[in-house]
Each structure stands twice: as structure tokens, then as C-alpha cells.
Amino acid sequence: MPAKWQDGQYATHLSDRPDPQLAPHAIVWNGTTATDLGTLGGTSSWAYAINDAGQVAGGAYFPGDANGHAILWNGSTLKDLGTLGGGSSEAFAINDSGQVTGWAATTDGAQHAALWNGTTVTDLNSFLDTSTVNAGWVLTVANGINDHGWIVGDAHNSKSGVDHAFLLAPIPEPETYALLLAGLGLVSFMARRRTA
Secondary structure, three states, rough: OEEEEEOOOOEEEEEOOOOOOOOOOOOEEEEOEEEEEOOOOOEEEEEEOOOOOOOEEEEEEEOOOEEEEEEEEOOOOOOEEEEEEEEEEEEEEEOOOOOEEEEEEEEOOOEEEEEEEOOEEEEHHHHHHHHHHOEEEEEEEEEOOOOOOEEEEEEOOOOOOOEEEEEEOOOHHHHHHHHHHHHHHHHHHHHHHHOO
């Protein structure tokens, strides 16, 4: 049973519901009360991660349970995060900025690592350079994201059949580099002052 404890709240899904005919549902437990997060109209939902704001990432089925989508629960509403044009998706992690990672199916049915900012989904393979793609590498699932936006996950090489872990780190904007260089200049100036 996947779960995460965060600041007095626990996100998971229950498979041992009072009625054996009831399918598992994602819940948040705050120490005294369990809140059922519901579904997208299907029978089941599941929670994998919770952030400091109490937002929960996971998945839920649509009516008929043929397809499930990644979900985000914001404390009161369950939101469908969508896909990359295919039928299914699933969310595994959320950071304190509310960025969600997981996987989503593409229009041709392939499973690609995905990042959601709000309800906007990005195929993480769009960040790969041409030589990496031509070598056969596909980022298949993003398992985690930290508060700095660093993403870890699984990659598969379709040519060799090899699987590897990956790490994607955001590249700072030019303004951030300017601030970093200004800060390094100040540190250098202070260090020179102390030795003089």
C-alpha cells in the first residue's frame, strides 16, 4: 500500500474497506479523520504522494475502469491532470510548488515520463537532445521531484533493451545566473578584504 506521511497528514489508498464489494479509494489521514478523495467516476483511486500544502498526487479511474488518469487533490477537489494524448496516465510525486511527476500515454500509446504544472502536461522527452533520442533512449516514468525541480525516473533504450535511471535538473534562467555571478563576486570581494 503506497503512502506518504507529510506534516501530520498521511496519503494512501485503502483496500480494506468495510464492504468487500467496494474498490480501493485514495484517502488523506490527518491523525483523527480519513478523507476519501473520490474517483473520476470509476470504482478506484490511489494516492502516492502528498506535499506540505496537503496536495495529493496519484491516479483514478473513469467510468468503466478502462482508463485511469493522473490526479491532483488540492484539499477539496479532485482534478484530472490529463495525458499526452493517449488513454492513461499516473502521478507518483509532488513537490511543494505543486509540480507533479509520473507518466502519461502518448497518442501512439507509448508511455512517457511527464511533468504537470497545474493542468499543463509536459513530455519530459522533449528535453532530450537529438543524439540521445536517435540512440534509442526514452524517458518512461518520472518517479520523483524535489522542491528544486530535480526529477528522477526510469529510461529505456529501445535499441539495446537496457534500462537506466535518469536525473533531470532545471537550467537556471539567465537572470538567475546574473544573481549567482553577482553573489560569487561579493563573496570574492569579501574574501579579499579579509586577507588585506
